[in-house]
Amino acid sequence: MTEITARLNAALRGYEGARELILRYYEADSLVVDWKGDQTPVTAADRGAEELLRDFLSKEFPDDAILGEEFGERAGTSGYRWVLDPVDGTKSFVARVPLFGTLIGLEFDGESVAGVCGLPAQNEVIYASRGEGTWWRRNSAAATRCRVTNCSNLADALLCFTSLGTWEAVGRLQTMQRLTRTCRLTRGWGDCFGHILVATGRADVMIDPQLSLWDAAALVPILQEAGGHFVDFSGVARADGGSGISVNAALKNAVLAFLHEDTPEVGTRTRID
Numbered sequence: 001m002t003e004i005t006a007r008l009n010a011a012l013r014g015y016e017g018a019r020e021l022i023l024r025y026y027e028a029d030s031l032v033v034d035w036k037g038d039q040t041p042v043t044a045a046d047r048g049a050e051e052l053l054r055d056f057l058s059k060e061f062p063d064d065a066i067l068g069e070e071f072g073e074r075a076g077t078s079g080y081r082w083v084l085d086p087v088d089g090t091k092s093f094v095a096r097v098p099l100f101g102t103l104i105g106l107e108f109d110g111e112s113v114a115g116v117c118g119l120p121a122q123n124e125v126i127y128a129s130r131g132e133g134t135w136w137r138r139n140s141a142a143a144t145r146c147r148v149t150n151c152s153n154l155a156d157a158l159l160c161f162t163s164l165g166t167w168e169a170v171g172r173l174q175t176m177q178r179l180t181r182t183c184r185l186t187r188g189w190g191d192c193f194g195h196i197l198v199a200t201g202r203a204d205v206m207i208d209p210q211l212s213l214w215d216a217a218a219l220v221p222i223l224q225e226a227g228g229h230f231v232d233f234s235g236v237a238r239a240d241g242g243s244g245i246s247v248n249a250a251l252k253n254a255v256l257a258f259l260h261e262d263t264p265e266v267g268t269r270t271r272i273d
Helices: 003-026 044-060 090-094 164-169 174-181 193-198 219-225 252-260
Strands: 033-035 041-043 065-068 070-074 080-088 101-107 111-119 124-129 134-137 158-159 185-187 204-207 228-231 245-250
Touching: 003 044, 003 080, 003 090, 003 101, 003 111, 003 124, 033 124, 041 044, 041 090, 041 252, 044 065, 044 080, 065 124, 080 090, 080 193, 101 193, 101 219, 111 219, 124 193, 124 219, 134 219, 158 193, 158 245, 164 174, 174 252, 193 219, 193 245, 219 228, 219 245, 228 252
Parallel strands: 065 080, 158 185, 158 204
Antiparallel strands: 033 041, 065 070, 080 101, 101 111, 111 124, 124 134, 204 245, 228 245
C-alpha cells in the first residue's frame, strides 16, 4: 500500500465520523446559524466536523499539515497537506436542501494527489487518488468506477452553476446568460454537488467563478481520474486559482473559448451569494 492509498483509506474512515456528526445537525429540529465577516454562514456542524477530521487525521498522520476552512492551517513536515471543507454548501445545509458535501483533499508537495467528496444527506461518497481512478459508493453498496460523459457539443450539454451572484461579482453575468442560451439545459445544482455530477457522468459542465482552495482541492484528482478536467478560468489544472470548471475532455476547449470570448463587465463587486 502506498502512502497516498493509506491516506485515502484513512480519509474515507474519517469522513464516516464526520457524516454522522453532520447528519445529527441536519436532521435536528433547530439549527443555530452564525455569520462570518464575509457574510457567509457557519454552523456547529461546520466547526464540529472539521474538528473531528483534524483530530482524526492528526492522530493517523501527525507529521502532515492540515488546512481547513474554519480553523486555518497547522504546519507539517511530511510534504503532505490535508485541505478540508467540512460542509461545502452551508447555505443548502441550513435550508435543509441535501446538495451539500464534505471535501477532504490531499496534497503532496503542493500538488493535489487524492480527494474525497462525501454527500452526507444522499449517502454517497466519491473518491480518487492519482492513477487509481475515481470511485463512487452509493447507499453503502460496493464502490463502482465512474467516468465523465462524452458529450462533445455545448448545445447538447447539461450545465450546472452555484449562484448568479458569483457571476455578477466577477463581472461575468452576461457570460452566464449566453452560456444558458447555448447549452441544452442549465440547473443551479451547485457547490461540490455540481462538480460531482460531472465526475459521475450526470452533468457535462459545472462552473464556479469564485472558489477557495478548500472548495477545490479534493475535486482536482476526482475529475482527472474520472477522465475529465478541473481547471481554473485560465485553463490551468489547479485548486488555488480562485475559480473552477469541471468538464469532460470533449468540451473543455469549447468552454474555455466561450469564457475567453467575453471580458468582465464594468462595475464588478464583491461576492454576495
